[in-house]
Amino acid sequence: MRRTLPLALALPLVATAVASTTLPGASAAATPDTVQWGPCSKKATSDASDDAPDLPQLECATLDVPLDYRKPEGRQIEIAISRLVREEPSSQRRGVLLTNPGGPGVSGLGYPAVLAASGLPKKVQDSYDVIGFDTRGVGRSAPVTCDLTPEQQARGNVAPYAHTAADVAKEAKNARAVAEQCATSKTASMLPHTTTANIARDMDRIRAALGEPKLSYLGASYGSYLGSVYATLFPGRGDRIVIDSNLGPGGYDYTAMRALARGLEDRFPDFAAFAAAHPEYGLGSTPGQVRAKYFELAKRLETKPVHGMNGTLFRGITFDRLYSDANMTVLAEMWQALDTGQKPPPNPPIPNMENMMAARFAVICGDSRWPETVREYQRNVAVDRQRYPMLGGATASIGPCAFWPEERVEPPVRIGDRGPSNVLMVQNTRDPGTPLSGARKLRKALGKRATMVTADQGGHGVYPFGGNTCAKDAVTTYLTTGQRPSQDRACAAEPGK
16 A cells, blocks of 8 residues: 555556447356465565565465457457465455555555454454455566666656656656667557556456456545446446545546656645654654645755656655555655755565566556647646646656557546445545546545545555544444445544544
8 A cells, every 4th residue: 555656756538338348248256266366476466576575465366368358259369366364264245345455556465464463443354355466567467578778667657747848858768768668568469458458357357267246346536446447347246345545537647647746745744744754854843844845855856866766766666655654754854864965765676577567567557648749738738837836747658558559449447426326435635646637526426326525634544554543433333334434534634643
């Protein structure tokens, strides 16, 4: 959960009936005998390091699914799945709870264990087989590559801050190079099929293979869009759907990318207040002074990096650390070190960065069309640099999606209100990665299908990671009893949590 959208920075309209007609066989059932569970190795998750511990609480398996759902009997790819081991059978068992931690590009195979370790209530675990999986293109599920060089990986998924139109034009060369590498890599044939719609179809194959008539779901960040797409394509097969930290109804499109800059502006006052209340860091005695320090450091580091930390990395890591209140001390210490010319605390390496970046490009560029002219990005940068100066010059700038191959298997899925009312949305009011503004748009699109609970707190992720018991209890109650709030609910701040 803590490595979802921040990967973008720290390292940088079809109805269901149309989709089903366009892609026959999308809902074809696999047999329950398909899944053969066995122990997971320490490398069960794509982000596991060589010294990672084994995951005895998980079992793993694989499932074959069509690469192209228009040709269900054609080429198959292997999807890796996991489940949380039950200590003992439970009479409370309702079915399966499929999970997704976000991304796209992040491994979800180990996520059930992460949820359990992060406070997923026992009564939820007793109610479901908690299932994780690597989405297609990621980790152990037919991983894609863009043959990214170490330098390209270090640049990350978001362009350096563009101060001028010339900066955008310069970055276009790098963006085009990455797009061309993705289009000519050994996994290029997967690109037209590595989409959220197909990942949702894979989810339904998992449901069928497990012998379940319906599927409950818990997904966060990008997983909110994935859950919305599943609920749209398979409205009769969703049981209890919980989506957390919500993208807008367009998913991770160019609008969502630009919204990251607003997210930082929404969230930063929390850190500014924290730093101002701790004079030992020397970052300012008022929130306004702390904000001024941000721009001072970013400008200074763009001119002269400190111990390898440049302005782009500084902005990205600041954004990343604001995903959790627990990281504010570390962030303040980093700023203090940079301000005084000292070496900042080390940032742990991100394993399999190349696959994470490649898979993310495949999904976000394949799901929707992005602006294709440099001039449009230049205009948007000029707007967002003024509107959201902390990050707008980066998140509105150009990336590989501007030069993505033209082939599209199908239009984007249109999220709407057709289907049962079985979606619970939970959302922090000051979320940097998926701002409240996007969640409100998704809530409107889902209409009568959804109820939304907001928590007056900052950070990315409500359940079970956040500190607001009002919001978390709403999720637990829904998953275990099926009872949602009768109307949208705003949970007040809970100081000290």
